[in-house]
Amino acid sequence: MKTRIPLFLVLVFGIVGIIPYYSQHPIIQGSENFIRNDVIRIVAAFALILGLGSLLRVHFDKIRRSRPNWQYSYVLIIGFVVSSIIGLLGGRVGEGFLPTQIGGFEFHMQVLFENIIVPLGSTMFALLAFFMASAAYRAFRARSLDATLLLVTAFIIMIGLLPLGDRISPHLPSFVQWIMDIPNVASKRGIGFGIALGSLATSLKIILGIERSWLGGSK
Amino acid sequence: MVALILVGLFALAPPTNVQALDTPGDGGEAITVEWQLSPDDNIIDGYEIHRSEDGVDFAMVGFVGRSRTRYEDNTDDGQEYYYKVAALADTVRTFSESSPPALSSPQWFNNSALILLIAMLIFGGIILYYIYVARKGKELYIRKIAGLEAVDDAVGRATEMGKPVLYVIGIGTMSNIASIASINILAEVAKKAGQYETPLIVPHSDPIVYTVAREVVKESYTSIGRPDLFDPDKVFFVTQSQFAYAAAIDGIMVRERPAANFLIGWFRAESLIIAETGAITGAIQIAGTDSVSQLPFFVTACDYTIIGEELYAASAYLSREPMLLSAIKGEDVGKMVIFAALGIASLIGLLTRFPILTIFQ
């Protein structure tokens, strides 16, 4: 019973998910709308509550047991509580009933977003440039013919995509575009075919109950 | 100006052959009106579409620019409509003949999706055939996948060094096949880690994936007789924000210094940030993703990379169950069908370049 019900639900919803692709009839689209607009949203909302519960439990436990770096758990919990209160009660742009302005200083969600989330996110993404440089320096060695070919192609594309490439030769950007359009597309398409067929096979296995690892290892 | 004078003198030619049809393959409430261009198309402003329910009183319902021959009108199902199309130049209007009456209704099947349905049935059929063959107990060969062969070694290395294993499922949701494939591998990794009593850390980006993974890890420990090893604080949700998640993973790598990192699932730009930090800490890294744009970063920064569909084969590979292996065989045959079709189409395309062989055009 513990496995039969989930397997049955997966079978039903798997088939129900395929049919609307082939039929625009209002009855079928209406059912899909209900599942998509209502059911999935409710499941997602409850899962988010579970996830947040897990996060808070981990950090409360860290504080309680004074595990290493427990002080940072306070930072997380305080940030979580403050942003939740401001977001829920202060509104998106300060239109809620909680005042989000002291003099000329505003602290509603849009301000928090633009001044905290945006710079933090940009900083993390900027790390990518540095990591790319150190990874390229460490790994791009011409150890073999394949590696050398990869290296030379990477150089041509890097230079060709810059305005500098146009100044070196007007044919370079076109050559680079050819590499992107033909060899690159061919290889990506090949991998894409494999992924598409693999997705179809995996989905079939899950819908038909052949693949059951997602159930928690139960057979 | 001259054109308008000419139009006024000689009268604007109307569009012809106005047809109104129920829009095919839709959910109803739409009629497609088509017509042939007015001979004066190059001097008009566009076409007005007029509609009537009784064939007598017409009212304008839409307008399209010149050189257009089609308009889709929103209608009520079950009601007959008549259409006229007027060519418009400034204030001069010339109407076509009325179309026959048309009725909109919903269709059960969208004909434009027929090819997709056929393709799905063909490829699905091939896969199901091989699953059926597997029931007869036939042995199936699968080639070595280096990344999956190294799973045992990676967990063993962590055990010897007394360090934990870090398993990252990426930022995908449960609707990503890569996340499902990753959870299959997580089940096997959890069993091995449980057998060696090596701590396993599994941080999550998606709350639904977190709930599934938590149950999978718990079940894995139970299946090897060690339910006491499951620590719910080691399988936890972090954040849905992409780079905040990457920052959290980096922090875990630098503080906990896991000896083995599994980066298996669906990743975006945070992949290199995570993989490079892992490489800097000296851990053995096994990565796997179907996110094609991230593969180069994993290949550069990790020791083993499982590419694309190899990830989907993982469950079959690690368990060696015939029913699962047979689906991979079906995929391979499906690929052969695609290659054959591509080859034939390419050959025909090549042959059409020769004028004498225009019969192929």
Add this chain to the structure above:
Amino acid sequence: MKIFDYLATIDRRIIYFILAIVVILPLVFPRPQSVRVMTPAQKLFEAVDSIPEEKVLLIDFDYDPQTAPENEPMAIAIIRHAFEKRIKLAALSLYVQPLGLAVKALDQVREEFNAQATTYEDSIIYGRDYVLLGWQPPPIVPLLGLGISISGVYPTDYYGYRTDSLPVMQGIRNLNNVGILVSVSGGSAPLWWVAYSQVRYGVAVGAGLTAVSASEFFIYYQTGQFTGLMVGMKGAAEYEEMVAQLDVPGRRRASEALGSLTAAHLTIIAFIIIGNIGYFVRRRRK
């Protein structure tokens, strides 16, 4: 010789420091660079330019703050294009985080235009010229629902106004009334629009992509599933170049950043060459 051992094993912090200097300097002394416009960006520009009067340009904002340096100039260039040619504009987002960035981009360009406007007709007015539809989770809701009814998915806009009461949305019922949908994204959202909305409803789709994810999108561009593409900072600069030819004023951030991009690429190439020199010499010694 020790120098070659050193060249093969340079401390990564030195690499980071040199890269930082090389990237920062052109940003401190910015100079917009002109670029040659490539075909993918040209096609996108032409598709937006030829949107008929009765149809709307739909922009999907799908980038986070992290990819905003690359994606935001793309979004701003397209918005400037739409406002200059008086193309009706509707904006939405599949996730909540990009909404703040959508507000920022739309407000910025609106203020740029209104600073130049002399009459009410010249001005860009919210509700008359553009609308921000907002966010409806999960992403599959707008991906499939917009083909049936836009106001069904977004009965009210981001600011709480009834969508069907806004002048800009008059006659705009569903994706049939959308000239082109441009997804400015740091991830896979453009592919979802192709796989769901285009396959089902036939809407034309264009995309603004980060350079790192662009290679997997070219297969769809080649088959015509993407009408046009802006790829990375350079793609944004190309679109800015075409918009600048319409005499639209405004700072061209992508074009200014190309100096940093060029310098960073050349630095990385130099380090790779240095690393390989050290590697070859050591290998020969062995």
